[in-house]
Amino acid sequence: MLEARRLEEQPELAVEAKDLTKRFGKFVAVDHINLEIRRGENFGLLGPNGAGKTTTIRMITGVIKPSEGYVKVFGIDVAKERKKVLKYIGYMPQKFSLYEDLTVEENIRLYGRLQGLTGSLLRERVRELLERFYLWEFRRRLAGKLSGGMKQRLALATALVHDPALLILDEPTAGVDPPLRRKFWEHFRELNKEGKTILVTTHYMDEAENCDRLALMNRGRIIAEGTPREIKRRALGGDLVEIVFEGHLDPTALPGVKSVLEDSRERYLLIVEDAGKDLPRIVKKAEELGAKILVASPVHVSLEEAFIRFMGESE
Amino acid sequence: MIELEEGIRKGLRIIPIVDKEIRQLVRDPKTILMVLLMPITVTILFGYGYGGKGVGKYPITVVDLDGGDGAFKFIQELRNSKMFQIKAIYKSKGQGFSSVYSGKVYASLVIPETFTEDLMEGRPTRVELYYDASNPSVAQMIMQAVGVVTQQFQEWAASRFGTFAITPMFYTVYGPKIKKIESFIPTLMAMILQMVPTSLISVSICREREKGTFEQFIMTPVSVFDIIFGKLTAYFFATISDATLSLFTAVLLFDVKLKGTFLDMTIVSTVFLLNSLSLGLLISVFSKNQLQAYQASIFSFIIFMLFSGVFIPVDVLSTEAKMIASFVPMYYFVTAFRNVSLKGWSYLMVLDQLAVISMFTFAFLALSLRFLRMEVT
Ligand SMILES: Nc1ncnc2c1ncn2[C@@H]1O[C@H](COP(=O)(O)OP(=O)(O)OP(=O)(O)O)[C@@H](O)[C@H]1O
Ligand SMILES: [Mg+2]
Numbered sequence: 265m266l267e268a269r270r271l272e273e274q275p276e277l278a279v280e281a282k283d284l285t286k287r288f289g290k291f292v293a294v295d296h297i298n299l300e301i302r303r304g305e306n307f308g309l310l311g312p313n314g315a316g317k318t319t320t321i322r323m324i325t326g327v328i329k330p331s332e333g334y335v336k337v338f339g340i341d342v343a344k345e346r347k348k349v350l351k352y353i354g355y356m357p358q359k360f361s362l363y364e365d366l367t368v369e370e371n372i373r374l375y376g377r378l379q380g381l382t383g384s385l386l387r388e389r390v391r392e393l394l395e396r397f398y399l400w401e402f403r404r405r406l407a408g409k410l411s412g413g414m415k416q417r418l419a420l421a422t423a424l425v426h427d428p429a430l431l432i433l434d435e436p437t438a439g440v441d442p443p444l445r446r447k448f449w450e451h452f453r454e455l456n457k458e459g460k461t462i463l464v465t466t467h468y469m470d471e472a473e474n475c476d477r478l479a480l481m482n483r484g485r486i487i488a489e490g491t492p493r494e495i496k497r498r499a500l501g502g503d504l505v506e507i508v509f510e511g512h513l514d515p516t517a518l519p520g521v522k523s524v525l526e527d528s529r530e531r532y533l534l535i536v537e538d539a540g541k542d543l544p545r546i547v548k549k550a551e552e553l554g555a556k557i558l559v560a561s562p563v564h565v566s567l568e569e570a571f572i573r574f575m576g577e578s579e
Numbered sequence: 580m581i582e583l584e585e586g587i588r589k590g591l592r593i594i595p596i597v598d599k600e601i602r603q604l605v606r607d608p609k610t611i612l613m614v615l616l617m618p619i620t621v622t623i624l625f626g627y628g629y630g631g632k633g634v635g636k637y638p639i640t641v642v643d644l645d646g647g648d649g650a651f652k653f654i655q656e657l658r659n660s661k662m663f664q665i666k667a668i669y670k671s672k673g674q675g676f677s678s679v680y681s682g683k684v685y686a687s688l689v690i691p692e693t694f695t696e697d698l699m700e701g702r703p704t705r706v707e708l709y710y711d712a713s714n715p716s717v718a719q720m721i722m723q724a725v726g727v728v729t730q731q732f733q734e735w736a737a738s739r740f741g742t743f744a745i746t747p748m749f750y751t752v753y754g755p756k757i758k759k760i761e762s763f764i765p766t767l768m769a770m771i772l773q774m775v776p777t778s779l780i781s782v783s784i785c786r787e788r789e790k791g792t793f794e795q796f797i798m799t800p801v802s803v804f805d806i807i808f809g810k811l812t813a814y815f816f817a818t819i820s821d822a823t824l825s826l827f828t829a830v831l832l833f834d835v836k837l838k839g840t841f842l843d844m845t846i847v848s849t850v851f852l853l854n855s856l857s858l859g860l861l862i863s864v865f866s867k868n869q870l871q872a873y874q875a876s877i878f879s880f881i882i883f884m885l886f887s888g889v890f891i892p893v894d895v896l897s898t899e900a901k902m903i904a905s906f907v908p909m910y911y912f913v914t915a916f917r918n919v920s921l922k923g924w925s926y927l928m929v930l931d932q933l934a935v936i937s938m939f940t941f942a943f944l945a946l947s948l949r950f951l952r953m954e955v956t
Binding site for chain 2: 327347350351353355357359360361362363364365366370373374375377378379380422
């Protein structure tokens with residue numbers, strides 16, 4: 265759309281939050297967080313229940329006002345010029361917020377009209393979205409009568425009705441079965457390809473692996489940020505590798521080794537600076553020391569594990 | 580130029596909101612029940628309770644001074660005509676006369692002492708109709724109907740007893756000018772125009788807040804003003820249609836005669852309806868959920884009814900109660916609407932009341948707009 269094209273001359277950052285804070289009375293729900301979401305990326309916001317994800321998102325969408333700090337979306341201050349920003353944002357709240365006594369089609373139409381679409385443009389857009397999200401055959405069904413997964417698809421379709429450049433999705437896959445979850449992430453990837461920026465929250469770590477970058481929140485603060493790989497490395501303090509060998513070996517004598525995670529006779533789990541660089545050096549050194557290496561490979565660490573480590577640290 | 584364009588698009592944004600509200604309204608069976616059925620049911624109940632008269636069948640009484648077979652046959656004929664509903668058969672003229680005078684029935688038909696005898700003898704005879712002249716059109720219909728029945732009866736009697744004539748004689752009686760059913764109309768309108776819009780709008784706003792639908796709504800470029808104005812418009816039309824429908828029910832079913840013009844009554848109703856809507860807004864500001872909003876609407880409605888003079892005239896209330904009444908917009912409406920609908924005043928003659936009602940409206944609106952938050956919590 266025209267609006268999206270005009271954005272290309274605008275700043276690199278889709279979202280920029282600085283010292284963003286929200287207090288509810290004395291309780292600090294979001295505590296001086298800084299966020300930078302780049303244009304076109306898929307940014308995941310993770311954290312346990314009550315971490316402050318939804319509160320952060322609501323400040324980004326301008327649904328609530330920050331107690332301190334600011335958010336800019338495409339360089340526009342949300343608190344000051346909310347009206348201007350709205351057309352760039354498509355928002356899918358955590359709680360289903362469409363009208364249950366309107367049909368699927370009526371909901372999308374209503375939001376299309378509220379966004380200023382009329383006539384054949386509106387009709388086309390509604391039809392396109394209904395088809396794209398497999399809602400066509402349910403278009404006459406009341407939204408309240410839809411299954412959880414269908415409700416989420418409808419909410420996504422509605423969030424996209426004005427073709428926004430930034431999509432903010434608060435737990436879009438909550439209560440959605442695995443095949444449909446995968447489908448959702450395929451949609452997200454497509455939307456990213458179209459040049460849209462996505463900010464998404466989730467409790468599913470396997471999904472979060474698909475994000476370009478992540479921020480981990482706990483108790484209102486961001487405790488880690490980076491690509492999934494960076495986050496895992498930071499959680500462990502390096503890469504995890506496994507070594508199986510015959511003979512005798514002192515793991516601390518090996519190059520690049522930062523710590524030993526597991527030591528079970530002839531099998532080590534080691535944390536090294538950088539698996540790619542260090543593994544060949546380790547093999548070489550071990551053989552020099554007279555041990556026969558049977559296996560030497562990087563170990564996949566789940567985000568979940570990294571997550572739990574970070575959480576433990578921040579307690 | 581740009582401003583103008585903005586303005587046009589802004590204006591248009593209200594249409595989808597009105598559209599949405601009407602759809603939701605129509606789809607909610609509970610609301611439909613309250614909005615449509617309640618007022619009409621009340622109209623019908625009060626109509627019968629207050630002695631309203633159904634069309635087609637005119638309620639009359641018969642005074643049978645004759646007591647013979649001829650009179651019996653004539654009464655049968657009246658019944659067969661399906662135009663009358665015979666409420667009572669009396670033995671004295673006085674009873675018949677007072678049944679008309681009190682406004683209970685439209686007319687009383689007297690069959691004289693010698694009716695059967697005259698028939699048998701083939702002498703000319705008569706029936707006497709005492710009708711309520713304060714209701715000329717109904718009186719006209721009744722006279723015609725009696726004429727027809729008498730004519731038929733005469734033809735039948737002529738074939739059996741020989742030629743003679745039965746003359747219907749008509750006498751006027753003045754019943755009470757305004758009957759109870761008419762005086763109930765301002766009360767009915769006050770009920771519809773107060774309870775329906777106030778509860779509809781306050782419940783609708785609270786429902787959005789409760790269900791969290793505002794969170795999506797305020798992501799569009801609509802303003803708080805658009806939302807409120809959209810809802811006001813939708814419920815305005817819903818209530819006006821409801822009031823019109825109830826009024827027509829009363830007119831058609833109970834032959835209510837109103838002196839006020841449609842325009843005057845509409846103007847007065849509109850002023851009061853806007854007041855009820857703004858009261859609903861105010862209630863939604865201070866209610867936490869739909870139930871509270873509904874209860875507050877009903878509660879204010881009851882208070883308003885008590886102090887509006889529909890049950891007890893305000894003049895006979897204590898000084899304190901009069902004070903309260905002076906803060907009840909419905910009191911001014913009932914006064915104004917009574918004068919307009921029953922006495923046929925122009926709305927210009929009740930401008931004082933309308934001004935007071937509007938003052939309340941502005942106060943409610945100002946308070947609501949000041950405190951109404953669309954922000955999610
Ligand atoms: N309006 C409010 N008033 C008071 N406290 C609030 C309000 N909204 C949120 N909170 C509190 O702020 C904290 C953060 O809530 P938030 O909804 O942002 O968490 P979340 O990370 O989205 O959690 P979840 O994963 O469960 O959705 C919670 O402790 C919550 O109780
Ligand atoms: Mg949340």
